[in-house]
Amino acid sequence: MPLPSFIPFKGLSAGKFKNISARTLFLIAALFINFILLSIIIWLTVKSAPVWVEKSIPGLLLSQVWFPARGGFGMFSFIIGTVLSTLLAVILAAPPAILSAIYLHEYASKKIMTAGRTLIDLLAGIPSVVFGLWGIITVVPLVRNHIAPAFGINTTGYCLLSCGLVLSIMIVPVIMLMVIEVLDGIPNELRESSLALGATRWQTVKHVVMRMAYPGILSAVALGISRAIGETMAVLMVAGNVPAVPSSVFEPVYPLPALIANNYGEMLSIPLYDSALMFSALVLLAMVLVFNIGLHIFKKTARYGGQTS
Amino acid sequence: MPHVKVNKFNLYFGNDHILKDIDVSIPDKQITVIIGPSGCGKTTLLKSFNRLIDLQDNVKTDGRILIDGEDVFSRNADLCSIRKKMGLLLQKPYPLPMSIYDNVAYGPRIHGLKKGGDLDGLVEHYLKEASLWDEVKGRLHAPAGNLSLGQQQRLCLARGLAVEPEIILADEPTSALDPLSTARIEKTFIKLKKSYTIIAVTHILRQAKRIADYVIFMYYGRVIEHGPASKVLENPEKDVTKEYVNGVIS
Numbered sequence: 001m002p003l004p005s006f007i008p009f010k011g012l013s014a015g016k017f018k019n020i021s022a023r024t025l026f027l028i029a030a031l032f033i034n035f036i037l038l039s040i041i042i043w044l045t046v047k048s049a050p051v052w053v054e055k056s057i058p059g060l061l062l063s064q065v066w067f068p069a070r071g072g073f074g075m076f077s078f079i080i081g082t083v084l085s086t087l088l089a090v091i092l093a094a095p096p097a098i099l100s101a102i103y104l105h106e107y108a109s110k111k112i113m114t115a116g117r118t119l120i121d122l123l124a125g126i127p128s129v130v131f132g133l134w135g136i137i138t139v140v141p142l143v144r145n146h147i148a149p150a151f152g153i154n155t156t157g158y159c160l161l162s163c164g165l166v167l168s169i170m171i172v173p174v175i176m177l178m179v180i181e182v183l184d185g186i187p188n189e190l191r192e193s194s195l196a197l198g199a200t201r202w203q204t205v206k207h208v209v210m211r212m213a214y215p216g217i218l219s220a221v222a223l224g225i226s227r228a229i230g231e232t233m234a235v236l237m238v239a240g241n242v243p244a245v246p247s248s249v250f251e252p253v254y255p256l257p258a259l260i261a262n263n264y265g266e267m268l269s270i271p272l273y274d275s276a277l278m279f280s281a282l283v284l285l286a287m288v289l290v291f292n293i294g295l296h297i298f299k300k301t302a303r304y305g306g307q308t309s
Numbered sequence: 310m311p312h313v314k315v316n317k318f319n320l321y322f323g324n325d326h327i328l329k330d331i332d333v334s335i336p337d338k339q340i341t342v343i344i345g346p347s348g349c350g351k352t353t354l355l356k357s358f359n360r361l362i363d364l365q366d367n368v369k370t371d372g373r374i375l376i377d378g379e380d381v382f383s384r385n386a387d388l389c390s391i392r393k394k395m396g397l398l399l400q401k402p403y404p405l406p407m408s409i410y411d412n413v414a415y416g417p418r419i420h421g422l423k424k425g426g427d428l429d430g431l432v433e434h435y436l437k438e439a440s441l442w443d444e445v446k447g448r449l450h451a452p453a454g455n456l457s458l459g460q461q462q463r464l465c466l467a468r469g470l471a472v473e474p475e476i477i478l479a480d481e482p483t484s485a486l487d488p489l490s491t492a493r494i495e496k497t498f499i500k501l502k503k504s505y506t507i508i509a510v511t512h513i514l515r516q517a518k519r520i521a522d523y524v525i526f527m528y529y530g531r532v533i534e535h536g537p538a539s540k541v542l543e544n545p546e547k548d549v550t551k552e553y554v555n556g557v558i559s
Contacts, residue, residue, distance in 0.1 A: 197419070
């Protein structure tokens, strides 16, 4: 097809022109994503400037005093709330998620595998507000009436444990789906090679499959953590939302996302309040970024000996 | 009595009849080569010997495959010990994700040999058997993935030998290799047949001519003809075999 003459690449054939324009388009798309991330960071930094200029960043991060009406904007208990609920969720979710993914992929028949995968897909697609509601009607009473009394403790049920439980149920499918993807990527011939030597399934899984899958499983857990850190709706509904550092899992927490979602748009007549909320969003974003960059560096430096090229 | 004897063996994937009435004995301490066009069931037969075929879904079989007189498809067959009797080489080398040393030591370790001096000796012995020792003796603890493809394939051979099999199964073991590495593997096979029964699948006729003592020709899931290499390759009885050997069909 001849090129219309108004296109300023007269010397180029149509094929080359398409090639160049496709490349440019992809480049713009790639840059655009980075531009958005950058602009969010800049925008949050600028918008939160009033509060961190006046109170200093360490002062905000390390103070526990949250009393906006009197100018107390300490974020410490919110940061701890986020870290603890995420940690608890991952500790509860990762082992069963990884084990059941291995079961489905390495042991179960194709039929069960397909059924299981469909089920997890569905689970992964449930909106978080539904998880939150489910948390209120089942998890909170369970914690209040059964789990806490077993330890001789009185609680409303709106606490760190409920928050961790609901979050863990939410991230189990996320971790499972990714672990299954990772296991899919390991060539079957490696399993055959190990089995052919007389190894049992378990020996093959332990020495060959897990060794190959290790970096990928790490990424899967990381994805679960990223999901849990930023989860807002479900957390807000069951965490109790009291800005204090909890002394046990039966006490309420107030994770950062819940803080932002609960308060933004209200009480903005208080000086520096909206700036402080912007700052908390910046802290949340920084936590996720630092975590992901750290993981990336860890995976690059850790050596996985003898991988097939 | 031969190590490997196939007795009226049929195999189905779901409703597809893949292997039809296979009935053949494989002579001991020789190289038996299974030839035939792709899709004729060569690999399926090979993987039936050590029941790796179990990894496929919906496999049904009847008839028997006897290894040392024991039916591998019988209900109470011990898969691990059956598989331990057979080393396996695949089309492409798949070293395990560990060092050269650990690849060879993998089998002995899972079968209960403890770490120590005799393990070092074993590793050296089998790397020599697979004609790889001289190339890797200085870097035994390097990742196996660093080796060239040809070296990897010999490492896989050493790894298989280390569980002291009686039989070596090879599924087009040189199809990913260059001519030089191919020649190395073939030479190693010829050296090894003194102590092992070797069953190799290939679709390269010239390779069959170079290494085979005994040939099985398969076509559409059936064994059409089997016998000493000179007879099947030079002087086949059946027309299909003739056509295949002369390159009319492939």
